Amino acid sequence: MPEKYFEIRWHGRAGQGAKSASQFLTEAAVEAGKYSTAFPEYGAERSGAPMKAFNRIADVPIRIRSGIENPDVVVVFDDTMLGLPDITAGLGEDKIMLVNTVMSPEEVREKTGFKGKIYTIPATDIALEEIKRGIPNTVMIGALVKLTNVVPMEVVKEKVRKTFEKKFSEEVVQANLRAVDRGYQEVKGDA
Incomplete structure (x- = not known):
């Protein structure tokens, strides 16, 4: 029997x-x-072009190297992409869609037709408030951890600290830690 991996497909725009x-x-x-x-998987390599990234996480060595066809979670960084058919491709109704948007989960459902669990968070707005840049990745990671517990929150926060303190001031480190916390606390869902 093949090993089960936890698989995530990320949809965003380059940059x-x-x-x-x-x-x-x-x-x-x-x-x-x-x-x-x-x-990652890129189409046209230019800033703003649609792109995908993938994760496989497991308790056993990962032997498969192909693309992810049936993800456990789809993370959407840009709600203007919600009408694209590949956003929900292979995403079962028992799976999760996490969207960076000010829309409600019900509005996302109307746009996508996805019948599974939909969660939303205004990650770009939170990033602008906390880190003063519209880069929503730390907020989205916080929300993803809340929904899946795929990685313990304390490990994520320690990783944020170690990663950011090499390049940035303590103020920036703290801002990113707050962004992760807010993603964890403020994600909303209809499930």
């Missing part, structure tokens, strides 16, 4: 941070003692 969030989550998973892979 929004979906690829970085995917890579960050894999590094946090490894630090939590799990096996994990992250990889």
